Amino acid sequence: MNGAAVMAxxxxxxxxxxxxxxxxxxxxxxxxxxDERGNEIAKLAAARTLEVxxxxxxxxxxxxxxxxKDALCTAILSGLLALIFFGNLALRVYYGRRM
Numbered sequence: 851m852n853g854a855a856v857m858a859x860x861x862x863x864x865x866x867x868x869x870x871x872x873x874x875x876x877x878x879x880x881x882x883x884x885d886e887r888g889n890e891i892a893k894l895a896a897a898r899t900l901e902v903x904x905x906x907x908x909x910x911x912x913x914x915x916x917x918x919k920d921a922l923c924t925a926i927l928s929g930l931l932a933l934i935f936f937g938n939l940a941l942r943v944y945y946g947r948r949m
Contacts, residue, residue, distance in 0.1 A: 900938065907931050 876888075911927040914920055 900934075904931075904934055907934060 907927060907930055911924065911931060914923040914927055
């Protein structure tokens with residue numbers, strides 16, 4: 851096995867454990883199905899998570915563009931930034947019409 855495969859397995863294992871713990875925490879602390887308070891907490895958590903991910907991608911893009919000067923990494927991060935931005939915009943339009 852090469853290093854990338856080992857890292858993918860480790861990341862998948864750790865992600866599975868974190869997902870289980872997060873799900874267990876939500877079920878225990880908030881309740882399923884979510885009540886009104888739980889829905890508001892989930893909305894705020896999702897908004898803050900999106901802000902953190904977007905900030906991380908933007909900072910990584912600037913680093914890749916100005917410091918590392920790696921064209922492939924810049925292209926990948928630009929695509930990811932566009933995906934996040936337009937995905938968020940599309941979901942806002944969708945839910946704006948639905949609700």
